[in-house]
Amino acid sequence: MRSELSQTGKVPDCCRAGLFSSLLPLGLFVLLCLAWPRVVQGHMFTVHWNWVPSLDLALAFRLDGLGLLFGLIITMTGFFVTLYASTYMAGYTQLGRFFVYLHGFMLAMLGIVLSDNLLLLFIFWEATTVLSFLLIGFDHDQAGARENARQALLITGGGGLFLLMGILLLKAAGFPMTFGLLAASGNLVRAHALYPAFFICILVGVMTKSGQVPFHFWLPNAMRAPTPISAFLHAATMVKAGIYLLLRLHPAMAGTPLWTGTLVLIGGGTALWGAIQAIGPCDLKRVLAYTTLMALGVLTLFAGGQTVLSLTAATTFLMVHALYKAALFLAVGSIDHQTGTRDLNRLGGLMKCMPLTALAVTGATLSMAGFPLFFGFIGKEIMYKGALAQEMFPVFATIATLVSNALMTAVAAVILITPFAGPLGGKLSLVCEVPWTMRLGPAVMGVLGVMFGIIPEWVSAHLIEPAVFAIHPDREEIRLVFFHGINLPLLLSILTLSLGALIYGFRSPLRQGLLTVLDRLWFTFPGLYQTGLDRFLTLAGRFTSIIQNGSLHIYLSVIILVMIAAVGSVWLPHLPGIAKTAPLSGPWIAAGLFNFILISTAVVVTARHRILAIGGLGGVGAGVALVFLVFGAPDIALTQLLVETLTLIFVSLILLRLPPLEKAKPPSRSRTLRNAGLASSAGLIIATLLLATLQTPLDRSLTAFFETGSMVAAHGRNIVNVILVDFRSFDTLGEITVVVLAAWAGVNLIRRAKER
Amino acid sequence: MQSIILKTATRLMVGLMLIFAVYVLLRGHHEPGGGFAAALLAGTAFALFAITEGPDQVRRAIRIRPLTMAMTGLALGLAAGLPGPAAGKPFLTGIWWQAGPISVGTPLVFDLGVFLAVLGSILSMLLCLEEN
Known part of the structure; x- marks a missing residue:
C-alpha cells in the first residue's frame, strides 16, 4: 500500500487535502485559546438548545476548566496529527475518507468533553466508538485490521451499553441529566440504594473505553491502524474519554469507599x-x-x-x-x-x-x-x-x-x-x-x-x-x-x-522471563474473549441454519401459521357474535367482478403451466383494482392496477426462468392438503375480520378533517395525495427510504447470486 | 424478445407512457395520481423497453445509475423538508409560493423525490433481473 523507503523530503501533491483540512483543528484550537483567559478567571461558557425535553436530553454544552484542558489537548493533537497524516498517509487509497473519519472523530471527542448532559455525552461516546472502529480497520483489505477493529468495537461498544444502562438507571432514579444539577444532588446519588448499580454500570463503560484490565487487550491490538490514528485515538484522546467521564462524574459520585477502593485497585493493577x-x-x-x-x-x-x-x-x-x-x-x-x-x-x-x-x-x-x-x-x-x-x-x-x-x-x-x-x-x-x-x-x-x-x-x-x-x-x-x-x-x-x-x-533477561511467563499462562483475557466470540458465532450459526433454512415455502408457511395462531386465538371466542353475511350495496358489476376474481384464483392454483398461472395472477390483481374503482376509490384503483402490472412483470421475469412447471415433480398429496388448509384458514380469518369490521359504524371525523383542510392548508383537492406528500409526508419519507433500501439490498442479492 | 409487433408498438408506447407518467405526477395534487403512481407507470414503460430492446438500451437511455436516481430522490425528499425549519416551522411543513394563478410548493418537490426514489428502486431491481 505504501512505499517502503521514502526518500523525498518534499511534501507530495496529493496531501494538499490534509494540509488544508488541518485548518479545522487549528481553528478550533485558536477558538479555545480565545476563551482560555475567561475560563481561568472562573467563567463558564454554556449554551443550551432543547432537543428532546421529555427525555431530559438537550443540546447543552459547557466550557469549564476541565473541558478546556481536554479540548486543548484534543485540538492540538488533532492539528499535529492531521498535518502529520497529510504526508504519512500519502500513497494510501481513500484519503478523503480518512480525513473525514479523523475529523469526525475529533469533533465527537470534543463533543464528549464539552457536553453538559449525560445523554448527549453518551451519543458522542458512541460516535467515537463507531469512528474508532472505522479508523482501526482503515486497512480493511487486511484480515488482521478487520479483526482488531471488530474487537475494539465489540469491547468498547459493549461497555457503551453498560454506560447507557448506568445513565438510564440514574435517570430512572429521578436524577437530572445535566452535570451541574447532578453534581448538586451528589449526596443523594451517593446515598441512593442503587448507587452500586450506577457505579458499576458506568465503571464498566469507563473500563472498556479506557483499556483497564481485564478489557485492556483491544488497545495494543488496535495498533494495527496507521500510526497517525494510533497517535490520536490511542494516545491522546479516545482512551482518555473514560478518564474524562470519571473526572466529570467525580463531584456527583465520588467520595464513597466503593468508588475509591475499586478505582485505586483497578487503576493500580492496570x-x-x-x-x-x-x-x-x-x-x-x-x-x-x-x-x-x-x-x-x-x-x-x-x-x-x-x-x-x-x-x-x-x-x-x-x-x-x-x-x-x-x-x-x-x-x-x-x-x-x-x-x-x-x-x-x-x-x-x-x-x-x-x-x-x-x-x-x-x-x-x-x-x-x-x-x-x-x-x-x-x-x-x-x-x-x-x-x-x-x-x-x-x-x-x-x-x-x-x-x-x-x-x-x-x-x-x-x-x-x-x-x-x-x-x-x-x-x-x-x-x-x-x-x-x-x-x-x-x-x-x-x-x-x-x-x-x-x-x-x-x-x-x-x-x-x-x-x-x-x-x-x-x-x-x-x-x-x-x-x-x-x-x-x-x-x-x-x-x-x-x-x-x-x-x-537487566532488560534482556527480564524480557525473556516475561515472555516465558506470558506463554505459560493457562488463562488470558484475550483467550476468554476469543472463546466467547467463537462460541457465540457457532450458536448464532446453528440458530440461523434453523430459522433461515432457505426454503421460501417454509418461511411463508411459518408466517401464515403464526398469523393464524395469533389472530385466531384472540378472535375465535368472538366469532359467534358477528354477522354471517354482509349486504352488498355496490352496482351489479361488482358481483361479476367477484366471480371473475374467484375464477382467476382457481386458475392460479390449478394451473399446470407457469404462463397460465401468471395470467391468472394478473386477473386477480386487475379484478381487485376494478373493485376499488367500482366502489369509488379511483386513486387506490389506479395505484393498485399499476402495482399489479409491475408485480406481474417482475414475477414473470423470475418465474419464467425456473424449470417449466409441467416437468416439475408434483408436490405430494399431504403437502398439497397442508397448503390448502393453511390458505383457507388464513382466508377465513381475514373474511371474518372484514365482516366484523363492517358491523362497526365508520368513524368519518378524519375524512372530514382532511376534506376541509386539504385545500386550505395544502392547496390540493386530491386528499390521498395531499396526505401522502403534505400532512403525513414524514411517514412517506420513511416509506421511500425503506423502498430504496430494499431495492439496494435486492440488487446486491441478485448480483451475488449471479456471481455464484 | 424478437417480435416485430411488440417492438414497433413499444417505440410508440414508451414515449407516450413516459409523458403520461409526468402528467400523472403533476396532476396528482388535485386528481388521482401522484409521484408513486407516476413512478410505477414510468417503471412499467421502462420494463417494456427493457423486454424488447434489452436492459443495456434502458441504461443508456436513463444515463444515470438507477440507484443514484433512487438516492437523488431520497435527497430531494429530505431537501423538501428543509424550508419548513428555515421558516421556523416543523420539518417537512409545506411551504407555498404564489406564482400568478398557480401555487408552487415544497410538496411538489417532495412528490418529485418520491417519484425518483420509487422509479430508481424499480429500475435497479428490474435491470438487474433482466441482465441475469
Whole structure:
C-alpha cells in the first residue's frame, strides 16, 4: 500500500487535502485559546438548545476548566496529527475518507468533553466508538485490521451499553441529566440504594473505553491502524474519554469507599500490568501501547481519590502523558515511514540520519522518564504526593505508581537508545529525515514538555487548577513547583530513576522471563474473549441454519401459521357474535367482478403451466383494482392496477426462468392438503375480520378533517395525495427510504447470486 | 424478445407512457395520481423497453445509475423538508409560493423525490433481473 523507503523530503501533491483540512483543528484550537483567559478567571461558557425535553436530553454544552484542558489537548493533537497524516498517509487509497473519519472523530471527542448532559455525552461516546472502529480497520483489505477493529468495537461498544444502562438507571432514579444539577444532588446519588448499580454500570463503560484490565487487550491490538490514528485515538484522546467521564462524574459520585477502593485497585493493577508488559514486545508501537495502558491505569487510580491533591495528580499526569505519548507515537511513525520497520532489533543509529526526530524523541522520553527540568518530573512528584495521601490502599497506590514509573523509565530508555544510538545498519544508511509536516508535531510537543517543566507554576495556574476547580468543591490551591525541597516524593523520584536504570540494564533477561511467563499462562483475557466470540458465532450459526433454512415455502408457511395462531386465538371466542353475511350495496358489476376474481384464483392454483398461472395472477390483481374503482376509490384503483402490472412483470421475469412447471415433480398429496388448509384458514380469518369490521359504524371525523383542510392548508383537492406528500409526508419519507433500501439490498442479492 | 409487433408498438408506447407518467405526477395534487403512481407507470414503460430492446438500451437511455436516481430522490425528499425549519416551522411543513394563478410548493418537490426514489428502486431491481 505504501512505499517502503521514502526518500523525498518534499511534501507530495496529493496531501494538499490534509494540509488544508488541518485548518479545522487549528481553528478550533485558536477558538479555545480565545476563551482560555475567561475560563481561568472562573467563567463558564454554556449554551443550551432543547432537543428532546421529555427525555431530559438537550443540546447543552459547557466550557469549564476541565473541558478546556481536554479540548486543548484534543485540538492540538488533532492539528499535529492531521498535518502529520497529510504526508504519512500519502500513497494510501481513500484519503478523503480518512480525513473525514479523523475529523469526525475529533469533533465527537470534543463533543464528549464539552457536553453538559449525560445523554448527549453518551451519543458522542458512541460516535467515537463507531469512528474508532472505522479508523482501526482503515486497512480493511487486511484480515488482521478487520479483526482488531471488530474487537475494539465489540469491547468498547459493549461497555457503551453498560454506560447507557448506568445513565438510564440514574435517570430512572429521578436524577437530572445535566452535570451541574447532578453534581448538586451528589449526596443523594451517593446515598441512593442503587448507587452500586450506577457505579458499576458506568465503571464498566469507563473500563472498556479506557483499556483497564481485564478489557485492556483491544488497545495494543488496535495498533494495527496507521500510526497517525494510533497517535490520536490511542494516545491522546479516545482512551482518555473514560478518564474524562470519571473526572466529570467525580463531584456527583465520588467520595464513597466503593468508588475509591475499586478505582485505586483497578487503576493500580492496570498500571502494573501495562508497565510490565511494555518491556516485552519488539514492535515499538506495541511498546507504546502498553505504556499507554500504564498511563490509563495511573489516571484511573488518581481519579479514584477524593482530595484536590489526587485530582491535581490526575490532571497533571494527563497533560504530561498526552504531550510525550503523542510525540513518541508520531516519531515512531516517522521511523516506520522512513525505514519500513518498527522492530527494535532491526533499528539502530538513526541519530545520524534523523537528527531532528531524535531530538524530539529525546525531549519526549526524558519527560516520560521523569528527569528533572522536564514536565514529567513535575508530574511524577505530584503523583507520589497523591499516592502517599490516597485515602484507601495508599501503600498499594504508592508501590504501583513507583514500580510502573520505574518500568516507564526503563522503557523510555529503550525507546530512546535502541533506535537512535549505536552503529547505523547497512540498509538504514539510505534513510533521510522526514519532511517538516511530520517533524512539527513531535518537535512542538517535545519543546512543550521541557517548557512546562521549567514553568510549572504557570501551567498549574492556567491549566491544572481551573480543571480541578471545575470538579472539586474545595478551592484548595496546590501549586506545582519546580523544587519542593528534600522530601519523600523527591526520594521516591530518585528511587524511580535508579530502579529504571537497573531494569534497563537487566532488560534482556527480564524480557525473556516475561515472555516465558506470558506463554505459560493457562488463562488470558484475550483467550476468554476469543472463546466467547467463537462460541457465540457457532450458536448464532446453528440458530440461523434453523430459522433461515432457505426454503421460501417454509418461511411463508411459518408466517401464515403464526398469523393464524395469533389472530385466531384472540378472535375465535368472538366469532359467534358477528354477522354471517354482509349486504352488498355496490352496482351489479361488482358481483361479476367477484366471480371473475374467484375464477382467476382457481386458475392460479390449478394451473399446470407457469404462463397460465401468471395470467391468472394478473386477473386477480386487475379484478381487485376494478373493485376499488367500482366502489369509488379511483386513486387506490389506479395505484393498485399499476402495482399489479409491475408485480406481474417482475414475477414473470423470475418465474419464467425456473424449470417449466409441467416437468416439475408434483408436490405430494399431504403437502398439497397442508397448503390448502393453511390458505383457507388464513382466508377465513381475514373474511371474518372484514365482516366484523363492517358491523362497526365508520368513524368519518378524519375524512372530514382532511376534506376541509386539504385545500386550505395544502392547496390540493386530491386528499390521498395531499396526505401522502403534505400532512403525513414524514411517514412517506420513511416509506421511500425503506423502498430504496430494499431495492439496494435486492440488487446486491441478485448480483451475488449471479456471481455464484 | 424478437417480435416485430411488440417492438414497433413499444417505440410508440414508451414515449407516450413516459409523458403520461409526468402528467400523472403533476396532476396528482388535485386528481388521482401522484409521484408513486407516476413512478410505477414510468417503471412499467421502462420494463417494456427493457423486454424488447434489452436492459443495456434502458441504461443508456436513463444515463444515470438507477440507484443514484433512487438516492437523488431520497435527497430531494429530505431537501423538501428543509424550508419548513428555515421558516421556523416543523420539518417537512409545506411551504407555498404564489406564482400568478398557480401555487408552487415544497410538496411538489417532495412528490418529485418520491417519484425518483420509487422509479430508481424499480429500475435497479428490474435491470438487474433482466441482465441475469
